[in-house]
Amino acid sequence: MSAVTSPALETDAPAAPRRRVLVSLSGLLLGMFVSMLASTVVSTSLPVIIHDLDGDQAAFTWVVTATLLTTAISTPIWGKLADLFNRKVLFQVAIVIFVLATAAAGFSQDTSTLIAFRAVQGIGAGGLAALSQVLMADIISPRERGKYMGLFGGVMALATIGGPLLGGVITDTLGWRWNFYVALPFAIAALIIIQRTLHLPHRAKMKARIDYLGIVLLSTAVSLLLIWVTLAGDSFEWWSMQTILMVGGALLATLLFIIVELRSKEPLIPLSLFRNRTFTLAVIASIATGIAMFGASVFLSQYMQLARGATPTEAGLMTIPMIAGLLVSSIGVGALVTRFGQWKPYLIVGSVSLIAGSYLLSTIHYDTNFALVSLYMFLLGAGVGMTMQNLVLVVQNTSKPTEIGVASSGVTFFRSLGGTIGVSFMGAALAASVTDLMAGAKDQLTAAIVSLGAKGADIAAQIQSGTLPQVSTMPPVVRVIFEDIYAQGISQSFLIAVPFAILSLIAIIFLPNKPLTRMTTSERIQASEADLATVSVPEGMDVAASADENAAESSDQDVAAPADEDATERSVAPAEASAGR
Template sequence: MSAVSSSAPSAVESAPRPAREVLPALSGLLLGMFVSMLASTVVSTSLPVIIHDLDGNQTAFTWVVTATLLTTAISTPVWGKLADLVNRKLLIQLAIAIFVLATAAAGFSQTPEMLIAFRAVQGIGAGGLAALSQVIMADIISPRERGRYMGLFGAVMAVATIGGPLLGGVITDNWGWRWNFFVALPFAVLALIILQRTLHLPPRAKRKVHIDYFGIVLLSVAVSLLLIWVTLAGDSFDWWSTETILMVGGAILAAVLFIVVELRSKEPLIPLAMFRNRTFTLAVIASIATGIAMFGASVFLSQYMQLARGATPTEAGLMTIPMIAGLLLSSIGVGALITRFGQWKPYLIVGSVLLIAGSYLLSTIHYDTNFALVSLYMFLLGAGVGMTMQNLVLVVQNTSKPSEIGVASSGVTFFRSLGGTIGVSVMGAALATSVTNLVADAKDDLTAAIVSLGAKGAEVAQQLQSGSLPKVSAMPEVVRVIFEDIYAQGISHSFLIAVPFAVVSLIAVLFLPNKPLTRMTTSERIQASEADFATVSVAEGMEVLAHVEDESEDDAAMDASSEASSRR
């Protein structure tokens, strides 16, 4: 029995799928990811201009980002669970449709509230793309072989993450920011067509589906209350107040009820038993810090370039290239090294160290810091994100049961998105508080600068009193320098918040079990386990049959002995 069962996996592992079979299936998936990334990155550099034009303040700026991250985080485990229950191809097509239609609708926003609402719907689709892309990759590519294809994903990331902000800046400066929300539509239609024609996943056994609706509602309530409290506390109400007690208490109660529901559910949204897996638990902890660094940097570096260095949206897109370069080079290079040598842990450790270094160094920047140094700091942070982001999902998929690949992958992605959501909320709240305090401290200097402008000073004063996010690049120089210094200090202090989380991430990575990567895809692992089960069943059947035959022989011998005795 052991010989048969051990040979099945090795036979599967010895024959990795050729590229000509994998590439057509990946083409639609790659384009779907490109649509998702382009629709997000093309808006990043124009967001300060958008909030200014819609008369929004710093809180509105934070919530435009947080709304997307929040619904992405909440919907990710839902999509992941659905991926274990229903057709994955249909799910990813649905996710693309939701994402792009909501993105297009956001282009018609007239108020910050409308934009926030459409961005929240957009996050639902983004959660599906984040979870399902990882699950489908595990269906068609083994963990060990996945690095071979990281170059393709790196190319897609390069075009979307570098080209997106640049394209967004050019569109904003020449045709207006609303066109940024429409640019992804043709790519989305093409992605849906290609997915339909090229993505052919192995058939899955049909079974009755149970959706954990109570779990979805309770998780949404717990996370939403926590983020609303973080965003509004200290501004709309005091940190220690009745509102704080109600929101934090409600979040804790919803979280406790969520745990109770998950323990009783037939198909839990997040199977809590998975936290018994040491790899899953530690990867979740590490993913939180990665999410804070990744989302926090992408949001607030764009603000730093425009509000602290007076850059236009196009210039801001160019100035963030060092971080994207670090992310791309590290993710592509490490992916290739993992495939070649099969070792993953050293790269995760180095990536976690770079997260700490990048986050800390960015907390020291000022409005006049040499841009070469700022570029180096961004590169280090990007390299840290590139080494940790995908590889944490990879090691979890490598140790999870084939039947739980969906919830395992989406679980790590969920906590990464949750970490990013909380990180952006906390960093945004800290930035808003810092800016308010620094503006109050600089009141005398601002008054003197405005008075020196003469008649034009009244117009500047009116803009500042409106409370909307200022357009620093358009301010007179004497006022612009003051605001650049204020926003530089506020943003740099916000980056300091990410440092302790990055340290915790490093500790978690150090304790991750260093298990070798398998060469089997999820489908092949399911086939191998079914083959093992069949082998065990046959062996047990043979043992039962042999036992029955032995008993029959014993009975026959006893009958013969009794007959002989009676004859005597």
């Protein structure tokens, strides 16, 4: 049997020049910056926004979970589309959807409208989250991706640090509505730069088949679950007919979704992916990462403003330690992964840091020394930085190159789903805790309000309305009671993340420690095609003639016979890539 290979497929071929890669990544990085900035710039002002729109704790939670919900649902859809259509165009469409919905949210007059626009915003965010990983796999090999992942971590950290600070300043000076417009110029710049700099390898056209029924069933299952979590214990009892209908409906929709995916020619989430042990364990670990990442970003902002009486600007400054942990760990670990090719020790350390950070944050009070709170936040941020991107990396390393889109988006989907469910549970637990603690402090609160005289009437009316309070503007005698109540409620919510973080550590320990390949997704596809060609050449047929026939069938690659003995050794590269699928 003859061996056919292409010199372009050598595993030891020099990587694309760093300058060219950075140019291609510039628009991608700016697009991610737009996404992160538009999300984080609002985080510190959310308590003020909900207060001004007369919303309660449930509205606060839904403003966050609406975005996370549609992000989770749309992520696998974008991933599937990435395997079928032009990925560059899809990324640009996602930016447009995200930014226009964000700008529209600035005109909201009530929490319902705000939640609706935030839901549309999540659709674009799902595309940016899924497609950025897929596009990186197109142009950078897993082994080299570590140092570039550090760039993504740096951009994420810059947006996550700068966003809350900028949002706080805008809220305190211009008003919170301007937070929703600040990303527009960056989005326009990102679209132009992506069009000019992002050049992807040619991909063979595929017939598009969209699993519409799968989309509907997945959306139904996730939505029913989140609505139940949000409303149970408040609008109706945990054990009630509504619970039976909602949970039963979610389970039924999930069962039907699995059946549809098994029968579909182009499933939204190919269940065959779960035969890959790396994918399955990475999904389990990603759920805990999502809960820690989204839960911390949402409830630490509330802690700073409702439990420590900080203004939006001060709250942005006070969350810097967590972002510092994320920045240092993502950039540092990314560089180490590329240099030494080892990834598992960093994932283990990261998951341990997640456990420690989540547990320690469950012990904080309104008067806890801020140096300790900063340390706890740093540990949590470091854990997220070491695990989030690297879990996607190891999945891309072992997935079939033709399924990179759905595999990458699958991990991102479960991370977003974990974050969505986690935030919903943490929000429900916080609302329940605050209600109980308020009832327990009724006498103390009444005495404090009475001591204020005429000024106490406004405070009493605000409490009775159920609107999320603006603690920083309250008189000290009432403020300290509210700070203590919200500190206890938020700290108890962080306990929910601990068991999931432990589960994440167990899953990471059992991840197969497979070396990272030096081939990009495009090179792996070419390698597998060349490898298939070697198998299909009949014995005794002229190798050059066979190569010509393959070239005619695949216009996007040239297949040539090895010119010397060294080329025969290089032909091992496609075989290795094929074995790694």
